[in-house]
Amino acid sequence: MGENGGRAKGPRCIALVGPFQSGKTTLLEAILTRTGAIQRQGSVDAGTSIGDASKEARHHKMSVELSAATTAFMDDSYTFIDCPGSIEFMHDMRAVLPAVDAAVVVCEMDEKKVPQLQLILRELEEQNIPRFLFLNKIDKADSGAHEALQLLQPASRCKLLLRQIPTFSGDLITGFVDLALERAFVYKEHAASELVALEGDTLDREKTARFSMLETLADHDDQLMEQLLEDIQPPRDKVFDDLSKELRDGLVCPVLMGAATRTNGVLRLLKALRHEAPGIADTVKRLGVKATGSDAVAYVLKSLHTSHGGKMSIARILAGQVGDGVTFNSAEREAGRVSGVFKLMGPQSEKRGPAVAGDTVALGKLDHAKTGDTLSSGKQAHPPVGEVKPYPPVLAIAIAAKERKDDVKLGQALNKLLEEDPSQTVVHNPETHEVIMWGQGEMHLRVAAERLSDRFGIAIEKRAPSVGYRETIGKGIVQRGRHKKQSGGHGQFGDVVLDIKPLPRGSGFTFTEKITGGVVPRNYIPSVEEGVIDALKTGPLGFPVVDLAVALIDGSYHTVDSSDMAFRTAGRIGIVEGLPQCQPVLLEPIYSVEIVCPSEATAKMNAILSGRRGQILGFDTREGWPGWDVVRAMMPETEIGDLIVEVRSATAGVGTFSFKFDHMAELTGRTADQIIAARRAAE
Numbered sequence: 001m002g003e004n005g006g007r008a009k010g011p012r013c014i015a016l017v018g019p020f021q022s023g024k025t026t027l028l029e030a031i032l033t034r035t036g037a038i039q040r041q042g043s044v045d046a047g048t049s050i051g052d053a054s055k056e057a058r059h060h061k062m063s064v065e066l067s068a069a070t071t072a073f074m075d076d077s078y079t080f081i082d083c084p085g086s087i088e089f090m091h092d093m094r095a096v097l098p099a100v101d102a103a104v105v106v107c108e109m110d111e112k113k114v115p116q117l118q119l120i121l122r123e124l125e126e127q128n129i130p131r132f133l134f135l136n137k138i139d140k141a142d143s144g145a146h147e148a149l150q151l152l153q154p155a156s157r158c159k160l161l162l163r164q165i166p167t168f169s170g171d172l173i174t175g176f177v178d179l180a181l182e183r184a185f186v187y188k189e190h191a192a193s194e195l196v197a198l199e200g201d202t203l204d205r206e207k208t209a210r211f212s213m214l215e216t217l218a219d220h221d222d223q224l225m226e227q228l229l230e231d232i233q234p235p236r237d238k239v240f241d242d243l244s245k246e247l248r249d250g251l252v253c254p255v256l257m258g259a260a261t262r263t264n265g266v267l268r269l270l271k272a273l274r275h276e277a278p279g280i281a282d283t284v285k286r287l288g289v290k291a292t293g294s295d296a297v298a299y300v301l302k303s304l305h306t307s308h309g310g311k312m313s314i315a316r317i318l319a320g321q322v323g324d325g326v327t328f329n330s331a332e333r334e335a336g337r338v339s340g341v342f343k344l345m346g347p348q349s350e351k352r353g354p355a356v357a358g359d360t361v362a363l364g365k366l367d368h369a370k371t372g373d374t375l376s377s378g379k380q381a382h383p384p385v386g387e388v389k390p391y392p393p394v395l396a397i398a399i400a401a402k403e404r405k406d407d408v409k410l411g412q413a414l415n416k417l418l419e420e421d422p423s424q425t426v427v428h429n430p431e432t433h434e435v436i437m438w439g440q441g442e443m444h445l446r447v448a449a450e451r452l453s454d455r456f457g458i459a460i461e462k463r464a465p466s467v468g469y470r471e472t473i474g475k476g477i478v479q480r481g482r483h484k485k486q487s488g489g490h491g492q493f494g495d496v497v498l499d500i501k502p503l504p505r506g507s508g509f510t511f512t513e514k515i516t517g518g519v520v521p522r523n524y525i526p527s528v529e530e531g532v533i534d535a536l537k538t539g540p541l542g543f544p545v546v547d548l549a550v551a552l553i554d555g556s557y558h559t560v561d562s563s564d565m566a567f568r569t570a571g572r573i574g575i576v577e578g579l580p581q582c583q584p585v586l587l588e589p590i591y592s593v594e595i596v597c598p599s600e601a602t603a604k605m606n607a608i609l610s611g612r613r614g615q616i617l618g619f620d621t622r623e624g625w626p627g628w629d630v631v632r633a634m635m636p637e638t639e640i641g642d643l644i645v646e647v648r649s650a651t652a653g654v655g656t657f658s659f660k661f662d663h664m665a666e667l668t669g670r671t672a673d674q675i676i677a678a679r680r681a682a683e
């Protein structure tokens with residue numbers, strides 16, 4: 001119910017979500033056509049849709065960021081947020097959810113997509129977002145609605161409630177019966193469905209299906225249960241009230257159907273949204289928005305740096321009014337001053353008047369706003385209404401500007417991308433000087449790289465990040481390091497004796513001195529240490545040397561020719577000449593890895609891990625996730641590199657993992673030889 005019963009008031013915001021390629025962007029197009037916002041229905045395949053307008057989305061023929069458009073239906077304003085379906089771009093969807101009144105989960109009757117559906121429903125369930133299921137592509141369906149429900153039900157925690165049943169002509173679905181209205185319709189291509197008589201066999205099927213719909217509703221309504229038991233037909237309004245209430249309370253998930261490409265079923269979906277979906281009043285309550293006086297509060301679903309229009313923040317206004325000149329703060333910082341309020345229509349943005357509570361608009365020039373921010377115009381910042389933590393990244397690439405002159409520009413562009421998409425991170429490896437971009441998968445990183453060139457005009461080079469190999473020694477040695485040079489006037493003289501010893505794994509490096517009788521004057525000892533440390537940066541195998549102790553035990557000096565410089569060099573020489581005799585051995589980083597996957601895939605995960613030199617520690621059921629397992633293993637860093645690609649392909653995209661550094665382990669044999677050879681070749 002809205003605040004005062006009946007349908008909700010004010011502008012709505014609805015997310016279109018669902019598994020990969022289920023037809024969300026096409027549905028947005030169909031909705032815009034049906035509501036008259038656009039004249040002709042474009043298509044994703046032809047690259048003419050309002051959604052997916054970015055160069056990257058068109059190129060890959062998939063959504064790689066959200067698309068938003070506002071339209072009007074029966075005098076109410078609706079903004080639809082079409083979210084990408086790919087797991088790798090899921091943060092775009094997750095960050096949108098706090099702002100919406102309800103979600104339409106676009107899905108297909110496809111067994112392979114059920115795990116992903118489960119993942120998406122889980123997000124909605126956890127954020128308490130009322131949701132409809134829209135069973136799309138029924139023009140291709142080869143079985144009935146009940147089979148579909150059986151297939152999809154395991155993905156949902158709450159009961160799926162069939163709102164429509166299809167009607168057939170031969171094997172083809174040509175129309176539907178609305179079980180709440182008890183009316184039959186036949187689909188018309190690109191036009192409203194036509195009302196037809198509900199009779200004969202269809203009427204019988206309708207009665208059965210309606211009864212089971214009412215039974216589901218009665219699970220949460222005792223009065224309705226009594227009516228059903230006594231064979232009393234509940235009044236139609238009562239049924240609609242129940243549908244609406246149970247949807248909003250997250251007790252049921254109504255299922256509608258259609259074919260987005262043909263605009264079939266779109267009007268019924270819009271009507272269901274109009275009558276049953278909650279509105280801004282309910283959403284504000286759900287989020288616990290507390291606005292004082294006339295303060296405006298807004299949630300940023302997505303902050304974008306456009307290539308032409310500067311910065312834009314797509315925001316839902318949760319309270320108050322927002323026009324030009326309003327200054328916003330987030331809990332962390334001043335977000336900036338609004339310059340321009342724009343109506344959303346895919347890539348086009350048209351200036352409009354001030355926005356009010358419920359509206360979803362693009363706000364211009366909020367220089368310091370980020371995706372996921374809660375903004376307030378009041379003196380006090382509003383606590384964040386939806387803190388959606390990104391999933392930890394799973395794949396990395398090293399990037400660099402092709403041309404030196406773009407280095408600064410690259411840094412700035414990366415900052416902008418991170419503001420837009422917090423599921424991406426960038427780290428600088430001080431040892432290798434690599435800039436490492438982390439993301440949610442191959443496509444996520446590829447698209448980020450494309451954005452750098454398409455949007456920011458920076459040509460970049462990509463490669464696999466270096467693995468943090470180290471080396472150590474197998475045995476100790478006492479080694480002299482002597483530096484003597486006689487050239488013209490002043491000579492150089494430094495002479496040290498180093499006792500080099502291996503230390504246990506994880507000890508790092510220690511330097512001590514045991515000089516007696518001033519054979520090496522005190523003031524030169526720090527220089528010896530510096531020289532040693534310098535030489536340990538690259539050992540005989542080509543990697544930083546760790547887990548060893550070096551003691552300065554002896555040496556000699558020259559009153560005139562000795563210097564800091566000379567002793568530094570002597571220290572270096574001692575290490576460079578000594579280490580090759582100490583049985584150098586390669587160390588590789590080993591990580592503890594936890595893979596989560598549907599149980600059917602657990603055996604495959606074991607195989608993948610073994611194939612990648614993983615040592616399986618065991619597996620368990622995943623807490624709170626019936627039908628899922630956790631597999632734990634120890635695994636070399638180098639094998640984790642593209643692990644996600646294999647895990648995803650073995651789990652219809654839903655498996656993932658987390659990892660943490662555990663220890664360094666010795667590596668010998670062929671693999672070690674190859675790594676050492678590759679390192680030498682790179683020098």
Ligand SMILES: Nc1nc2c(ncn2[C@@H]2O[C@H](COP(=O)(O)OP(=O)(O)OP(=O)(O)O)[C@@H](O)[C@H]2O)c(=O)[nH]1
Binds near residue numbers: 020026027137138258
């Ligand atoms: N037969 C049929 N095909 C459809 C229907 N709706 C969408 N498609 C096709 O399904 C494919 C994917 O459509 P999109 O609208 O891009 O799907 P999406 O869910 O937005 O995809 P992502 O955002 O990448 O997850 C396209 O080839 C569409 O033409 C439908 O109702 N019937």
Ligand SMILES: [Mg+2]
Binds near residue numbers: 025026052063083085
């Ligand atoms: Mg899409």
